[in-house]
Amino acid sequence: MKSAEIRQRFLDFFEKKSHTIVPSAPMVIKGDPTLMFTNAGMNQFKDIILGNVRPKATRVADSQKCLRVSGKHNDLEEVGHDTYHHTMFEMLGNWSFGDYFKKEAIAYAWEFLTEEMGLDKNRLYATVFEGSKEDHLEEDKEALEYWKLYLPEDRILYGNKKDNFWEMGDMGPCGPCSEIHIDLRPEAERALKPGRELVNKDNPLVIEIWNLVFMQYNRKADGSLENLPSHHVDTGMGFERLCMAVQGKTSNYDTDVFTPIIGEIARLSGKEYGKDAAADVAMRVIADHLRTIAFSITDGQLPSNVKAGYVIRRILRRAVRYAYTFLDQKDAFMYKLVPVLIEVMGQHYPELSSQRVLIERVIQEEENAFLRTLDKGIKLLDRIIEKTKAEDYLTVPGNVAFELYDTYGFPLDLTELILKENGLVVNRREFKAEMEAQKERSRSAAAVNTDDWVELIADDTQEFVGYDYTETEVQITRYRRVSTKGKTLYQLVFNITPFYGESGGQVGDRGWLISETEKISVLDTHKENGLTIHITDRLPEDLTQVFTAKVDVDKRIATENNHTSTHLLHYALRKVLGTHVEQKGSYVSDEYLRFDFSHFQKVTDEELEEVAAIVNQEIRKNYPLEESRAVPIGQAKKMGAMAIFGEKYGDLVRVVKFGESVELCGGTHAHATGQIGFFKIISESSVSAGVRRIEAITAAKAEEYILNYFKMMKEIDRMFKSNRGVLENVRELLNENEELKKDVEKFTRESLRIMKEGWKNEKRVIRDVNMIVKTVMMPPANVKDIAFQLKGELDNLVLVIGGVFNNKPHLTVMFSDSLVKDYGLHAGQIVKDAAQEIKGGGGGQPFFATAGGSNPEGVSKALERAEKLILDKIH
Numbered sequence: 001m002k003s004a005e006i007r008q009r010f011l012d013f014f015e016k017k018s019h020t021i022v023p024s025a026p027m028v029i030k031g032d033p034t035l036m037f038t039n040a041g042m043n044q045f046k047d048i049i050l051g052n053v054r055p056k057a058t059r060v061a062d063s064q065k066c067l068r069v070s071g072k073h074n075d076l077e078e079v080g081h082d083t084y085h086h087t088m089f090e091m092l093g094n095w096s097f098g099d100y101f102k103k104e105a106i107a108y109a110w111e112f113l114t115e116e117m118g119l120d121k122n123r124l125y126a127t128v129f130e131g132s133k134e135d136h137l138e139e140d141k142e143a144l145e146y147w148k149l150y151l152p153e154d155r156i157l158y159g160n161k162k163d164n165f166w167e168m169g170d171m172g173p174c175g176p177c178s179e180i181h182i183d184l185r186p187e188a189e190r191a192l193k194p195g196r197e198l199v200n201k202d203n204p205l206v207i208e209i210w211n212l213v214f215m216q217y218n219r220k221a222d223g224s225l226e227n228l229p230s231h232h233v234d235t236g237m238g239f240e241r242l243c244m245a246v247q248g249k250t251s252n253y254d255t256d257v258f259t260p261i262i263g264e265i266a267r268l269s270g271k272e273y274g275k276d277a278a279a280d281v282a283m284r285v286i287a288d289h290l291r292t293i294a295f296s297i298t299d300g301q302l303p304s305n306v307k308a309g310y311v312i313r314r315i316l317r318r319a320v321r322y323a324y325t326f327l328d329q330k331d332a333f334m335y336k337l338v339p340v341l342i343e344v345m346g347q348h349y350p351e352l353s354s355q356r357v358l359i360e361r362v363i364q365e366e367e368n369a370f371l372r373t374l375d376k377g378i379k380l381l382d383r384i385i386e387k388t389k390a391e392d393y394l395t396v397p398g399n400v401a402f403e404l405y406d407t408y409g410f411p412l413d414l415t416e417l418i419l420k421e422n423g424l425v426v427n428r429r430e431f432k433a434e435m436e437a438q439k440e441r442s443r444s445a446a447a448v449n450t451d452d453w454v455e456l457i458a459d460d461t462q463e464f465v466g467y468d469y470t471e472t473e474v475q476i477t478r479y480r481r482v483s484t485k486g487k488t489l490y491q492l493v494f495n496i497t498p499f500y501g502e503s504g505g506q507v508g509d510r511g512w513l514i515s516e517t518e519k520i521s522v523l524d525t526h527k528e529n530g531l532t533i534h535i536t537d538r539l540p541e542d543l544t545q546v547f548t549a550k551v552d553v554d555k556r557i558a559t560e561n562n563h564t565s566t567h568l569l570h571y572a573l574r575k576v577l578g579t580h581v582e583q584k585g586s587y588v589s590d591e592y593l594r595f596d597f598s599h600f601q602k603v604t605d606e607e608l609e610e611v612a613a614i615v616n617q618e619i620r621k622n623y624p625l626e627e628s629r630a631v632p633i634g635q636a637k638k639m640g641a642m643a644i645f646g647e648k649y650g651d652l653v654r655v656v657k658f659g660e661s662v663e664l665c666g667g668t669h670a671h672a673t674g675q676i677g678f679f680k681i682i683s684e685s686s687v688s689a690g691v692r693r694i695e696a697i698t699a700a701k702a703e704e705y706i707l708n709y710f711k712m713m714k715e716i717d718r719m720f721k722s723n724r725g726v727l728e729n730v731r732e733l734l735n736e737n738e739e740l741k742k743d744v745e746k747f748t749r750e751s752l753r754i755m756k757e758g759w760k761n762e763k764r765v766i767r768d769v770n771m772i773v774k775t776v777m778m779p780p781a782n783v784k785d786i787a788f789q790l791k792g793e794l795d796n797l798v799l800v801i802g803g804v805f806n807n808k809p810h811l812t813v814m815f816s817d818s819l820v821k822d823y824g825l826h827a828g829q830i831v832k833d834a835a836q837e838i839k840g841g842g843g844g845q846p847f848f849a850t851a852g853g854s855n856p857e858g859v860s861k862a863l864e865r866a867e868k869l870i871l872d873k874i875h
């Protein structure tokens with residue numbers, strides 16, 4: 001059975017059991033401060049499980065793109081070294097939201113695996129939760145009883161909290177779980193040792209394939225558990241592992257999910273898979289990481305130097321490094337694998353082919369950049385090796401290896417590998433200490449203490465009325481305290497709110513919470529797990545009264561002008577540059593707007609002018625906002641509404657239309673484009689390969705910008721006291737300046753010539769030598785100039801000049817070539833010695849050398865010292 005069929009059969013199976021099939025949520029998470037990436041199928045349903053949002057369907061199934069590379073669930077270090085862990089993988093899941101529970105979840109799983117997939121019943125094992133004293137939880141007898149309906153008791157095992165109690169993070173919904181494991185070993189091996197002894201023992205052929213979680217509890221900030229209002233089922237099955245079991249393979253990488261990719265890596269690198277253990281690991285790493293990087297780019301998360309972008313960058317670098325070291329790939333090569341990835345996964349994930357060029361360019365650029373760093377790092381390492389050997393040491397200090405790791409992305413094992421070839425080792429203890437210190441630094445920087453919610457009104461409907469109102473009467477339904485870095489803030493939830501919570505690039509509203517006796521500032525508004533959260537720095541005295549919630553309207557309108565302008569900008573860019581332009585990110589505040597989009601070269605000044613002209617035309621046409629609030633997503637797309645890939649949209653969406661610009665958007669907007677008044681682009685730049693950024697301002701800000709510009713022009717004009725116009729005046733000024741420069745050069749040359757003649761007159765003749773020793777007050781460059789002229793004019797010349805310029809001492813020594821030969825004089829050595837007097841250093845050739853220093857008082861001593869050394873040689 002091909003992998004595509006396995007995936008489809010899973011979805012069809014649950015559809016037949018009355019489940020609604022939903023698409024995978026984006027892999028990159030927005031709107032949840034506790035997670036960067038989707039790490040489980042249940043993430044997109046967290047708001048439902050928490051009870052913040054009511055489910056649209058109580059039975060749901062999907063295949064979810066997951067990434068386990070940070071936080072609580074992190075498999076990165078295993079990937080490639082074993083055959084069944086991945087960074088990105090697909091999780092097949094079925095959910096019950098307050099519908100069925102343990103009995104049906106177990107029955108469905110059993111039926112799917114044994115009947116639908118035809119897996120051998122005798123190879124399956126189930127685990128159940130043994131209970132936990134610290135959490136005051138009993139063993140999961142219920143699950144045990146249901147499993148007994150299908151499995152003999154010796155194939156049901158108890159597991160501890162680590163394996164059989166699932167938690168998404170430190171806080172939040174959780175519960176006991178039952179895992180299904182499969183024993184894929186050959187018959188002969190199975191006969192020797194029962195599979196039950198190998199469950200959860202890291203055997204690559206006795207592995208977990210499905211986890212059935214029974215969500216019953218919520219883990220609170222203090223670590224205690226409370227019961228969830230209703231019980232849910234969350235199951236997750238590793239798609240790649242299921243394929244391995246169904247296709248009778250012994251490695252995920254031997255299934256059709258991976259073989260074409262591995263095959264292409266082998267072809268491009270000229271290596272065979274399965275011949276050399278180190279190269280095999282490298283090929284698996286690359287095949288795995290390629291998927292992660294490609295999918296994160298399509299989801300809108302490009303590699304960068306911060307947060308989620310940095311995680312992606314490091315994964316890419318890990319792959320490049322393996323290719324470099326073990327497959328001998330010294331040039332960018334991963335980007336060449338994108339077509340084969342599309343062949344394997346493009347049908348189920350069409351975003352891969354529609355964004356192919358972007359994926360390839362970004363990967364290639366990242367590879368090249370890292371290969372350059374790698375090169376620099378290797379050179380640095382070479383120097384360290386040389387130095388360590390020269391000093392007769394065998395151990396390289398840990399901080400050196402850490403610098404290589406931190407700055408150049410060298411994992412410790414790479415550094416150790418290179419050192420080993422040179423008979424050296426790293427001080428691992430020191431390296432670990434540096435690593436710990438860094439972790440501690442980022443831990444304390446990121447430390448946030450979030451208290452549990454205090455529920456004031458049990459009300460789970462939070463209505464947003466901010467499209468129509470900027471002021472309403474509200475009640476606080478719950479609040480909690482959050483402290484970071486010595487600052488305490490409060491998060492408040494209202495039953496109804498006019499405040500727009502930061503999302504879709506638009507900043508959150510600010511404003512006030514007002515009662516008869518108090519006025520509290522709302523500093524910011526966020527959205528988290530489906531809730532709008534208002535941030536304040538104090539709590540009202542009486543939390544239970546009715547307040548007026550009032551949005552800061554000036555800021556809101558300025559923000560709306562910018563938001564509407566991003567839509568017009570998007571429209572104009574597609575018109576001028578082409579329809580390959582896709583939104584890749586935006587930021588809209590009351591100050592300015594930022595718009596990132598895919599485009600493969602710099603936008604020229606002419607194009608920018610044209611874009612701005614179109615936007616301003618659309619503004620003058622004064623299109624009114626045409627909004628439709630609850631359009632089924634399919635219908636919205638038919639209306640031509642532009643969606644951003646990687647954004648999470650519901651079934652019903654809001655469509656925002658201004659003239660010909662139609663977008664899916666939840667933000668707030670100008671009532672009509674005319675309100676924007678004026679749009680001005682202030683910069684165009686590159687964000688990464690294939691992504692450009694435009695920054696612009698509108699309305700009062702744009703007006704202020706233009707007025708300031710005019711003011712400045714006027715002032716410049718006034719400085720000239722002539723009415724020929726700024727341009728003509730400036731041109732003339734520059735010409736004049738050129739002429740003056742030439743004059744100055746002429747005068748300098750002339751004065752140097754006069755000085756040179758003066759020096760000549762001061763020469764002493766000692767034996768056959770013409771000797772000039774002198775202190776001067778001029779820059780070293782001028783000394784050099786005169787020295788070279790004199791060399792051509794006087795035979796047997798010894799010139800020793802010391803000087804101070806800008807408070808810094810300098811020395812110059814020059815000899816005629818004949819003296820270098822006859823007396824063995826060496827200007828470089830003499831300067832080096834004499835420079836000690838001016839606390840400096842320098843050097844050069846035998847006939848000419850210079851030095852600089854930091855002690856101006858030492859100049860005459862330095863000259864004496866140099867003169868003595870020279871005279872010693874001459875005599």
Ligand code: SER
Nearest residue numbers: 040211213234235236
């Ligand atoms: N949440 C569980 C897991 O990730 C089951 O989906 O394993």
